[in-house]
Amino acid sequence: MELSGAEIVVRCLQEEGVEHVFGYPGGSVLFIYDAIFKQEKFQHILVRHEQAAVHAADAYSRSTQKVGVCLVTSGPGVTNAVTGIATAYMDSIPMIILSGQVPTHAIGQDAFQECDTVGITRPCVKHNFLVKSVKDLAETMKKAFHIATTGRPGPVLVDIPKDVTRDKCRFEYPKTVEMRSYNPVVKGHQGQIKKALQLLMQAQRPMIYTGGGVILSNAAPELNKFADLLGFPVTNTLMGLGGFRASDRKFVGMPGMHGTYEANMAMQHCDVLIAIGARFDDRVIGDPKHFAQNPHKIIHIDVDPSSISKRVKVDVPIVGDVRETLVDLTSLIEQQFASGSRTDEAAVAAWWKQIDEWRTKDCLRYDKKSELIKPQFVVEKLWEVTKGDAFITSDVGQHQMWAAQFYRFDKPRRWINSGGLGTMGVGLPYAMGVKMAHPDAQVACITGEGSIQMCIQELSTCKQYHLPVKIVNLNNRYLGMVRQWQQIEYGSRYSESYMDALPDFVKLAEAYGHVGIRVESPHDVEPALRDAFGKYKDRLVFLDILTDQKENVWPMVQGGKGLTEMLLSSEDL
């Protein structure tokens, strides 16, 4: 039987086991929406802005091991989606973006709602396709899912002209896909893995530094086992939080610009550094020249060869899937231990003593007796109230750093944030995507009054689909991170970083049919949180928490500085 292109799109999604599609209709995708109307296998979630559709699908993917899917129309539908696509691309999130296009005969004619989708999105997708004939549609969809989910994952866009969705052909979904130009490496080179083993066994000041790659390859159990076996200190980047359990003594916190003192000192002063699914980016190691001043032997495991020796020269590169490589490396270590070999235990014990001394700096301290609500306190209370087991999304800015520092993640895929692109506005759509994937889980969005307004319209989507997420708005009436930089680097000239004329968020939440609670005193923080997750369990609750306007995120490594050139508090200014 012949199917229309639109029906083929729907069937392909069903074949891939897709359960949720986030999207927004428009002229070029009407055949597809008609086909969606006639099926029941997946649910379509109508957002209020295409950017949110992409973010929600992105978070759906981040919080599960599934592929997020979104559907937008041509022209402005796509251009609105670009921020979301770039966000997913920077964090290597596997997802599929389906976009409508004007009919093939109209392409290039400056038709209504036409844009060069493949051209516009090319630099921010892993790959993209323009489907020119309905006969190519099923195979292209199969390739798109294959490319998105294998190797270093990433978003893949499929642009489908309207006539292709109307034309008919026989449908057969390919079982496998072969591409001569695309064969990602899975297994790490065994010789290199043995070299890594030797370095680890001889290490005197070892350090395990892991990133988003551990989360993406589902290697958290393997990482925990690896670190437990060796007893070495572990740091997780912003993208890697939850990869290793934060409640363990071996966890020294996050490294980088707002990393802990002990993590940054250990990164700088270790003698053997094993980087696992992390990419030494500027926010993590600061100035690479300063980082290289201390001699390190570096082992780097990454599925993407281009991430290796990009900013920092490494001694033992291992290209391969993080999980597979960790399994191989761990079994070699077990063999060594079984044969009586040991790591340099005396040296490692001395190293731990040094790290514990660094820990006494208590670099995340803040004024717990303050009359004003400290944002760190709110995050700590949120951790308590949710027993450390919620899914936390965040936007971008100070609140994001406090969330990363103070919500101690023991599990992977619980911390959902835009690490690479740093996109304000992701928090609420991220929470929606997570809640769709995990309807019974506690989901909170830690945000600020700046970020939340960038996608606030999605409160309406939350109402429609009954998504009782909790919005924790750390409202300091400033674009806090901008204000912090202006204070430190621009002579306290607060140029355009003050948010005047803020809405009444309580009334706004109520206008959208939700619960709004304003919190103005430290004593009211915990009760409000308990109400949000208790009394109002089944409602979306917008907690507008008025926090200390002048609080800064510490420690801080200023842009371009060395990793250990940290400011620890206002007294260092």
Added chain:
Amino acid sequence: MRHIISLLLENEPGALSRVVGLFSARGYNIETLTVAPTEDKSLSRLTIVTTGSDDVIEQITKHLNRLIDVVKVVDLTESAYIERELMLIKVRAIGKEREEIKRMADIFRGRVIDVTDKSYTIELTGDGTKLDAFIDALDRSAILETVRTGASGIARGERVLKA
């Protein structure tokens, strides 16, 4: 350092723009670029002449390999290779200049492929420096138009770049 990178690319719409886009997005240089289908019509062969430190060239080849449409990448300058470039150059040729330019073309093993009573069009093949030398040997004011293809390269000996 100057490097010649050869690659095989799926001969599909938009594939070339992915390669070119990569260079501009990451701030790498393209000095010359040639592209045409191979004996297998589904593949294009590109020759890119670029400059950069060893670290930069390593990143360029890694990023090229990462593109889904790129089938194979090789840095020809890593071992022995041959490069050729074609130039068509139109020069003013009046009176005694005619004799002199013809002689010059012969010295460089060029061929006159079109003639008017006021001009010659000369075809010249060689590596880039030879073409530069020919241009330098001419009176600048005599040059009416120059078109160069950019370098094409191939490895010496039995080394081949195949899908």
